[in-house]
Amino acid sequence: PQKIIIDTDPGQDDAVAILLALASPELEILGLTAVAGNVPLALTEVNARKILELAGRTDIPVFAGCDAPLQRKLVTAEHVHGKTGLDGIDLPAPSMPLQSQHAVDFIIDTLRREPDGTVTLVPIGPLTNIAAAFAKAPDIAARVARIVLMGGAYFEVGNITPAAEFNIYVDPEAAAAVFASGTPITVLPLDATHQALTSRDWVEGMRALPSRCGPAVASWTDFFERFDREKYGSLGAPLHDPCTIAWLIRPDLFEGREINAEIETQGEFTLGMTVADWWRVSGRPANALFIRNLNRDGLFDLLSERIATLP
Ligand code: BDR
Ligand code: CA
Numbered sequence: 001p002q003k004i005i006i007d008t009d010p011g012q013d014d015a016v017a018i019l020l021a022l023a024s025p026e027l028e029i030l031g032l033t034a035v036a037g038n039v040p041l042a043l044t045e046v047n048a049r050k051i052l053e054l055a056g057r058t059d060i061p062v063f064a065g066c067d068a069p070l071q072r073k074l075v076t077a078e079h080v081h082g083k084t085g086l087d088g089i090d091l092p093a094p095s096m097p098l099q100s101q102h103a104v105d106f107i108i109d110t111l112r113r114e115p116d117g118t119v120t121l122v123p124i125g126p127l128t129n130i131a132a133a134f135a136k137a138p139d140i141a142a143r144v145a146r147i148v149l150m151g152g153a154y155f156e157v158g159n160i161t162p163a164a165e166f167n168i169y170v171d172p173e174a175a176a177a178v179f180a181s182g183t184p185i186t187v188l189p190l191d192a193t194h195q196a197l198t199s200r201d202w203v204e205g206m207r208a209l210p211s212r213c214g215p216a217v218a219s220w221t222d223f224f225e226r227f228d229r230e231k232y233g234s235l236g237a238p239l240h241d242p243c244t245i246a247w248l249i250r251p252d253l254f255e256g257r258e259i260n261a262e263i264e265t266q267g268e269f270t271l272g273m274t275v276a277d278w279w280r281v282s283g284r285p286a287n288a289l290f291i292r293n294l295n296r297d298g299l300f301d302l303l304s305e306r307i308a309t310l311p
Contacts (some may be wrong), residue, residue, distance in 0.1 A: 001028040002145075002248060003118055005107060006197070008241075009037025009125030010047040010086055017046070017124055017150075017241035018304070019213055022055050023306035026249050030110055031061045032118065033103035037125035037170055038077045039085030041067040047086045048096035052160035054212055056311045058096040065103030065129035070169035077166055080227045087215050088223030107133040111140040119246065123149045123178075124241035134181055141181040148244045151175065152261065152274030155292070159231075161272065165190050168263060169272030176263040185288040188243040189262060189274060192254065192273035192291045196243055197236030198225065202300050206307065210237035213310035219253070246299055247291065253298040256291035259276070260284040280303050 004027050008014045021027050032052070034045035045064040052060055068074050081087065099106070107129065111119055121144055123130050134141045151167035152175075158164040168175045179185065198221045207218035225237035247254050260282055264273040276290050 001026055002120055003030050003114060004120045004122050004248070005030050005033060005110060007033045007035055007121060007123040007125060007204070009035050009039070010037050010051060011038045011044070011081055011125070011241065012086060012088060012224040013239050013241040014124050014215055015047070015051045015086060015220055016239055017245050018051050019055060019217065019310060020242050020245045020303060020306055022057055024245065024249050024307050026036045026125070027245070029060050031063055031106055033063045033065050033107060033129050035065045035103070035125045035129045036067050036074050037167065038081045040074065040076065040165070040194060041065070045086050045098055046094060047084070049096050049098065050086065050091040053094050054091060054216055061099045062096070063099045063101055063103035063106045066132055069128050070131060070173045072171065073288050075170050080224070082223060086220070089143050089219035093272055103129050104132045104136060108137040108140055116143050117145050119143070120145045121147045122244050122248070123147065124244055126170035127151070127174040128171045128180045131177040134177060139293060141183050144183045146184045146186060147178065148186045148248055150188045150193065150241045150244050152187055152276070154274055154276035154278065156190040156194055158273070159190060163267070163270040164272030165274070168274055172265045172272040177204045179261060179263055179287055186247055187274070187288045187290050188240070189290065190240070190265060192294050193240035193243050194238050195294050195296055196239045196299055197234060197285050197296070198239060199236055200302070202304065205304060209308055211311055214307055217307055242303065243294065243299070246302055250298065250302055253295040253302070254291045255293040256289050258286040259288060259290050260286055261288045261290055
């Protein structure tokens with residue numbers, strides 16, 4: 001299986017991404033690294049452990065990482081995810097331990113220990129931990145197989161400002177460093193993930209599963225749907241983060257282009273924008289596979305089939 005580290009700020013859609021990965025024999029999760037994002041780090045690391053306990057996978061270690069962006073004050077998204085970050089269902093306080101090692105050091109040690117080019121990083125929150133690891137250990141960027149991240153928006157523009165998507169906006173300097181790292185990157189931006197909208201039937205199918213995880217997914221997406229319904233009038237919750245895991249397992253469900261994408265770190269109105277050179281007019285070298293479309297039915301069939309295998 002492909003070895004991955006999921007760097008996350010759970011987050012209901014992060015939770016579904018983690019469950020999809022746990023249910024996928026193609027992937028081996030070496031660890032979950034928590035970052036500050038949707039809610040502060042003290043909550044995201046607890047949420048990560050709650051999700052693993054729900055799935056009965058306390059064998060996967062959880063590490064806490066950076067509690068603030070590299071240079072800025074943390075911006076959070078309780079207006080989307082609720083006070084806990086994982087509102088929708090009350091899960092018990094986790095009893096599995098948090099690892100004592102810092103997430104940034106876990107990322108560095110893992111990349112140095114595992115054979116060159118065998119570990120994929122899957123960041124589904126702000127890119128602070130990844131950029132901090134690359135800054136502390138510049139040798140590791142070249143050892144990463146690929147970074148498959150949820151973040152950015154170009155044609156669809158922003159969800160936290162008119163120009164920026166949340167994960168990139170929260171730590172634009174970190175995002176800029178990651179996009180400049182030379183590591184192969186797959187970007188799942190809002191352009192694609194806003195097509196990953198849950199349907200009523202799908203949610204009810206999750207709720208009807210004779211398991212713990214199925215009904216939890218239904219409760220999370222019910223909560224998460226509210227924001228997008230009020231904001232965009234869309235029916236259904238966008239499952240942003242699960243698109244990263246789905247791309248790893250079934251890249252045939254996605255369409256994109258190898259292009260240059262740069263992160264705006266200065267703009268008064270465009271801070272955190274992912275400037276995607278879709279028509280290749282800049283002459284700058286490609287640094288990302290920028291996904292623009294996905295096969296919605298294929299994605300939700302995959303999710304149904306996989307989540308049904310969980311306890
Ligand atoms: C991203 O921001 C968070 O709110 C979600 O978990 C997702 O990672 C979407 O913009
Ligand atoms: Ca997230």
